[in-house]
Amino acid sequence: KAGVTQTPRYLIKTRGQQVTLSCSPISGHRSVSWYQQTPGQGLQFLFEYFSETQRNKGNFPGRFSGRQFSNSRSEMNVSTLELGDSALYLCASSPGTGIAEQYFGPGTRLTVT
Amino acid sequence: QKEVEQDPGPLSVPEGAIVSLNCTYSNSAFQYFMWYRQYSRKGPELLMYTYSSGNKEDGRFTAQVDKSSKYISLFIRDSQPSDSATYLCAMSQWGSQGNLIFGKGTKLSVKP
16 A cells, blocks of 8 residues: 655745645545644644544644545645744544544655745 | 653664663543654654553564553664664544644664
């Protein structure tokens, strides 16, 4: 089975711009979670989607949003980028339905200048 | 107090040593416990998953959960240089399985 894939792998944006990141989960997995990883804060939960519905949300500002499509693929969007948004953005998939194990993709490294 | 505490290390051991990695947590509602390994510039890789208390063994890896002490451990036997990575503990609670709370990670170096 193919693993979780994320595109693009690297991205450089300017402050004030917006960005969209994409995630394709493992085939058959219906839950997708997004995390932000920085050296200072570590891995922090952004949100989780299951069957196209946001099921959980972390403590991030409204500039961070996401969605999930009927094929379980997910996108996250960050608007009005700030320098502090520079991070590794990780997507993880899970079969869902009460299963806690998550399988991570390689991440998208976003640099905001 | 952070929900999950993990000593960041770094931890340096000789090849063949037994490695002990630990996390403590404050939320008694946590029921699902995981250990991930992350190599530099890669995504975390799931190593071990445990539900509630108890031990689980998989090859050279053993995970232990002590819910009464709010303490989890990962043991690596016969450590290899290829085990050099950052090890992250993660946990979640019923109803929020998709929201993993992570420790900051322990950086491990296994010297040949």
